[in-house]
Amino acid sequence: MFTSSKTLRTAVTALATGAVSLSLLTASTGTAQAAEQVCTGTSSIYGILDDGRLTYSAITPGTGNRIRTRVGPDLGFEPKAMATLNFNTILVTSTAGALYRVDVQTNDETLAVSAIDKIIDKGWTHDKLSYDGYGHLYGTTADGTLLQYLVSQAKPKGVEHIGQRAEIGTGFVLKTLTTVGQDRLIATTEAGKLFSYKIIGGAWKRDDLKESGWSGFDQVVSSGSGFYYGRIATTGAMYWYKDANISDGNGDDIAYHNDDPVDTSGWTQTLLSAAPGQVTCKSVSTLGQDIARDAKAEVGNNFNDYDFDFSRAWCAEFVKYIWAGNDVTGSSELDARAISLREYGLKHGTYRSGSPKVGDAVLYDTDKNLTDGEADHVNIVVAVSADGKQIETVGGNESRQVQKTGWFNWDTASSPIGAGPALAFISPKG
Known part of the structure; x- marks a missing residue:
């Protein structure tokens, strides 16, 4: 189905120039990233041809190289x-x-399926679907209603595993829609605008990333970590982009690769969908600082309209929220229990009783015992003194909001935030 691949492309620059002149793409190259990112994984994109056959394509995210394409049944x-x-x-x-x-x-060598099961008979009339990788399936209807469903199983069997239908809002009459992270979506319009949406419980917030330049794409998908892939139906070309920060509401840091597309033709599928969470990128040297920055940005937020599992005990879920937003490996393993951070640290080898680092989670407990399966509180280290004895922290559910502490000696303070002493530090896995 592909007449040309990245290794055999010709006249790529001319194609990109022509696309820009037709307002299919913006000529912007984006702002250079502050720190080099290390990306691992593969962008996995499934599709369906107009004759009903399933397709699979694998792309190396950091280079845009298509590794292989397979056509199935x-x-x-x-x-x-x-x-x-x-x-x-x-x-x-x-x-x-x-x-x-x-x-x-x-x-791999072939594309084969083991089952095609009808799990719900009727009612699924959505014109777009996308899954965020964190339990939420999003769909739009022809009249522009955005719906959210909770997916509770990796292989759902019916309404018992896809439920809690929630209407997020109306006015979502969009050309493309895809999830890019936990409860985060991007969308394009017929006029070529690029929007970013953050879903917060039953509410939503929109940021305008680009005012024009995205009108040529009839399909846009994301494999996570800020990688966006846009397909132009008229040519079958696939372009790739890298957003340095999906949560900043700013499109100036989207890097464009107009002169180096994934392919200049061949993407003829009627539908495309990327597997979420298959790619992770870390600014390894600045991961802790990035976590601290995002945590401090939430100071004062009470998260009243966010769908934490425990609305009155969400300190651990706040850590998960911040870590997941920075693509921390294994952040989906965390839950509403503060002690889940200890479990994470032991599993990934990042659990320590001292030597705090910026970006760490820090556990507190009034009975000074974390081996009993309980911890009273957890928050995030946002600053460490030069001698390593003093820290500043930001935590969720502190007086029912996100709060920042002043400096305190973590080793000697008996109860610096009212939840017992600091007993352990857990670093995010890069």
Whole structure:
């Protein structure tokens, strides 16, 4: 299906120049990133051809090189929208309103599926679907309503595993829509605008990343960590972009690769969907500082409209929220229990009783015992003194909001934030 690949491309620069002149792309190259990022993983993109066959393409995220493409079987129904839940599980709706789960058996040398199951008979009339990798499936309707569903199983079997339907808002009449992180989406309009959305409980916030330049794409997907892929239907070309920070609400730090697309043609699928969370990128030298910056930016926020599992005990969920926003490896393993940070640290080898670092989680306990399966509080280290004895922290659910402490000696303070002494530090896994 691909007539040219990255290794055999010709006239790429001329193609990109022509695309810019047609307002298909913006000529901006984006702002250089402050620190070199180290990216791991593969951008995995599934698609469906107009004859109903499933496709799989793998792209190296840091270079935009397409590694391989495989074409699989006909799904046996007329698809309307699709969302990839994980590396081998895809949800696809039919034009009749049914929801199917497609289980991929292999996508290496061949693309084969082990099952195509209709899991819901009717009602799924969404024109777009996308899954954020953190339990939330998003869909839009033809009238512009944005809906959110909770997916509770990696391979859902029906309404018992895809539920808690919530209407987020109206006015989402968009050309493309895809998730880029936990409860974060980007979208394009017919006029070429690029929007970013943050879903906060039942509310939402929009940032305008670009005022123009994205009108040529009929499909935009993301594999996570700020990698965006846009397909131009008229040529079948696929372009790639890197957003240095998906949470800053600013499009100036999106790096463009107009002169080096993934492919100049061949992407003829009617639908495309990327597997979420398959790529992680870390500014290794600044990960802790990035976490501290984002934590401090939330000081004063009471998170009343955010859907934490425990609305009156959300200190650990705040740490998870900040870490997940910085693509910390294994952040999805954290839960509402403060002691889950200890479990994380022991599993990943980052648990210590001293030597705090910026970006660390710090555990407190009034009975001074973290081996009993409980901790009273956790927050984030945002500053460490030169001698390592003094720290500043930011924590969630401190007087029902996010608060920042002044300097204190972590080793001698008996209860610096009213939850017992600081007993352990857990570094995020880079």
